Amino acid sequence: MGEIPVLPVAPTRGRLRPLGLDEVRITGGFWARRRHTNATATLGHCRDWMERVGWTGNFRAAAQDRVHRERRGREFADSELYKLLEAMAWQSGDEGTLDTDIAALTEAVASAQEPDGYLNTAFGHTGQQPRYSDLEWGHELYCHGHLIQAGVAQARTGGEGELTKIARRAADHVCATFGRSGIQGVCGHPGIETALVELARMTGEQRYLDQAALFVDRRGHGTLADIEFGRAYYQDDIPVRRATVFRGHAVRALYLAAGAVDVAVETGDDDLLDAVVRQWEATVARRTYLTGGMGSHHRDESFGDDFVLPPDRAYSETCAGVASVMLSWRLLLATGEPRFADLAERTLFNVVATSPAQDGRAFFYANTLHRRRRGAVPATGAASPRAESSLRAPWFAVSCCPTNVARTLAQLPAYLATADDHGVQLHQYADAEIATSLKGGHRVALRIRTDYPSSGSVTVRIEQSSPRSPWTVSLRVPAWTAGATACLTDPDGTRRHVAPGTAEVTRSFRPGDEIRLDLPVRPRWIRPDPRIDAVRGTVAVQRGPLVYCAESVDLPDGHDVDVIRVDPSVAPEDGPEGAVVAAGQVTAYDGRRDEAWPYRPFDGAAAESTADRTGIVLVPYHSWANRGPSTVRVWLPTVEPDRPAPPNSAPTGR
């Protein structure tokens, strides 16, 4: 391990020590394919779009003071360039050099920085509003945060360069302007907090941490205006320490929580950490979709009330998924508890992996769990509205998600494993190689072989270890194995059942030793809590960590997904090519289109449905909408009584 760890999150304290991109390499399988597409398609795609829609040009126009007339994009467009630069930095190690791109973009950014470190193309130039005149919506601190993250990524991947210098100047400006005696405000969009803490970790400079702590403490006291969405929208309603659940705009809530964990860890503030854990618990128990997605409302991209989880209006923004993974990872490092890795896995496979198209050049912004109408193919030449993308779109008017997916996939190897004084912990399963030093400089190396999540079999081979030093390999046994049987086989061939949580093997390993984990990935029915009203009377299928869905392209006769009912008394089975087949029936409603009124009085008993049973093909949710316009649903109505009106009740009865 070098002096500067190649890590997106590098706490100086906490239960677990993260392993960096120089210690973990993903060598094949699900995530390797996605990272390859990210490197070879998505990064260039984002670069080209930002040039085309003028967001890169904004920096050049700002440098020449013609930005008021020429600026393109929303007030936060600058941040997309920074996120792309961050993604390029993390990905540059393993997919050839991206130095030329990074240098060109950095030059544009550098040209627009003011002498005092301020950098934003939407404020403060001739004909624009003054700096910090709109903290509610201006996103200036948010943009500075992403700039700082990009600078940190550069320093940790290739060493400090021009971008890192720009970022430090920006951070110094923020501290000078928003310090204890400065503007007593916060940004309408959190994000600066995690960035400042990471810069403090990188530089060792306390003042960045102090500023982050100040921002966390200032929020929740109503310094921002009371907008129509309410101050909960930007978490300025209740101080972080006193809140009990995440609320308001989901990305804002989760970025803030991640920043609060960073501050809590660095300052040893257990009360603050506990407050975030409590909010995470309540949110996971009551405000999270089966996919791990968060955010129920389109109106303000926000969390709903407890158990308000409509599948058809699931906003489940891709960026909220990214933010949730960021938060879960920080909580895992701080506490060592596998439940945080459980949620991260669910969210990575079912939200983050769902967003990009197979070719890496189109994205979901919102990730609905139910779509009734086949969408139109988005325009390829123009940015799409964010919430209405019916198929993945190449770019959005608000295009935060593509670059957020890109930087997450670029960082992904860093989320697989950690170390502590006792050994190595495996949190996510992928074909990978791990090499690190344990306590006392003991070098260890592990080779992970698996095609998880297609298979549940994971083999861990010890490649390097000193035979005189016992240490522990810990493996997460996912919570989704509950009620089924997971097994661990020791290097000596001993096989035992393992319960959800953590399974450990401790010994003086020798190179060639193998541990084998067998996870039960057969498809299973899932029932929702009865308090989730929107999915009453339905079930879903999960196979390992993957949520499945019915997609109209797999149905006979051109039907849409409203015709499906499934029989949960028959177990779903594996089908060809990763599909699952469930017993069910297809009931075409087309003949009922002409009912005048969709509510019927009834006085009689329910009637059983009599349609013939058939096999319903289900596919992984992350793969949907890759075969043209379609309809989709995750939650499937069951073949329970259809309860038509009795014969004496007219069909038009109201």
Added chain:
Amino acid sequence: MGEIPVLPVAPTRGRLRPLGLDEVRITGGFWARRRHTNATATLGHCRDWMERVGWTGNFRAAAQDRVHRERRGREFADSELYKLLEAMAWQSGDEGTLDTDIAALTEAVASAQEPDGYLNTAFGHTGQQPRYSDLEWGHELYCHGHLIQAGVAQARTGGEGELTKIARRAADHVCATFGRSGIQGVCGHPGIETALVELARMTGEQRYLDQAALFVDRRGHGTLADIEFGRAYYQDDIPVRRATVFRGHAVRALYLAAGAVDVAVETGDDDLLDAVVRQWEATVARRTYLTGGMGSHHRDESFGDDFVLPPDRAYSETCAGVASVMLSWRLLLATGEPRFADLAERTLFNVVATSPAQDGRAFFYANTLHRRRRGAVPATGAASPRAESSLRAPWFAVSCCPTNVARTLAQLPAYLATADDHGVQLHQYADAEIATSLKGGHRVALRIRTDYPSSGSVTVRIEQSSPRSPWTVSLRVPAWTAGATACLTDPDGTRRHVAPGTAEVTRSFRPGDEIRLDLPVRPRWIRPDPRIDAVRGTVAVQRGPLVYCAESVDLPDGHDVDVIRVDPSVAPEDGPEGAVVAAGQVTAYDGRRDEAWPYRPFDGAAAESTADRTGIVLVPYHSWANRGPSTVRVWLPTVEPDRPAPPNSAPTGR
């Protein structure tokens, strides 16, 4: 009947002739109480709030060219004054004179009118944007429309006065500016169309009708910008004639449809009328709540896709209810079909009557069918956000609903009955007196006695009739009677069953003759179409036209409504004071709060619920939230299997 009928809608053609406020008087019961509150509380409440929040002052400020600095409220605030003036005009006949108020408000309005007839306090003055520079959001034609409606109301209630003159000048300005050779645009918010047609009907001037027809035909061709909500938001996506269902912003869609019906009727354009009827049919069959409410989405106050009718996120804006009644009434007059009166009745009792508080000084803007969290009491001194009112609020930042309710209640007697060459048609039931002239000047008078909808018994007594001229009394038999038994008793005592639709009695009536209609208002279970995913596994109760709900204040032990399950195999029964009692059970979920994850794998069979049965009290939906903060639900989960996870499945299993 005078020269100018006292009517909100006075078509020159159509199947039925409306009866005006000078021909129909509501003398008691449900609507008389609400109209009295409207006259004695709501009108003054609206007047005082508009003075307090500065919307009346905007007109005075505009007259003195200081409006740019001083203007208050949103761009459409002017329209609230006009709607209040309209409401005062319609109500002035039966609740004492409102002349002083009308004169004072009219003076303010008059002072702000430009020499060319243009009138808007948000555009065109020093420091403001130019006139018609923002057709998408400026609402200038929308405001002119409400001004014209107020002027028409004045002319039809007290004779043409100052307000009518202002309105005619404004209409002339609109025709001069947006005529065939004028600006080729439409307003982002329809509303001018109905107003211009009504002015044409009042004045006999064709050019107002031509202009309305032009606006209807121009829409749907993309002259407005393609905003993030899409052009469907303001119905500029598809021409009215080619559309198949209402879509986009619900109030905009329904006002436009009402205007299209007006144009179609006056110009004899059956194709246009048929197009609107087709859209109404599709919308009622697939996009309407049980309450008659329309609009599923908070994000853009819009219709959802077919069968997207979430009860908890029902927007069901009060103004959309008002607009739906306006449209249904026009379609009823044009076609004579009782289905339009059916929907109007449902919407009046369950949306329009739900909005105002019992004291007429607070209102619902959105009318949700399910609320899980007890709301806070809205501030009495400040305007509330429109969508988040948890209890009725006295005023809103966007306060379209209070004045819209006020003008609808003021007009209400005009929606009860019509006439044609053959007789009189009763569409809505209330204690009332009707007097009109039939063909050949035959004077007839009817006395309606009922306490509908508490009781289903309606007695129609003939008070005046010539014994030599046979004529017909037609009575709507509501569609909600389907599957139950409705009876009609003739003046000679003959009793017969009548089916949903229209029941008729034709004879040479003599004064003292009585017809009696007995409608089966016993409470009944209602099941939703299985395609309405959001209410699967639930039932509702309707009693006559009234939708019922469970409200937490009626539950034992301080429970909220998430604890209720009902047993639809037992018929609901009448309870005390208008309540209904349903068999069901109460299952407290509080002990389950700590489940880590709300989705469980399961492999076993379902288990029956075993909680004790109890009586669940339900109250009319329109009456909810009058007893302090509460939770509510219309759709009630049934006591079907609760399906807990089998014993071998850990409660935290994911």
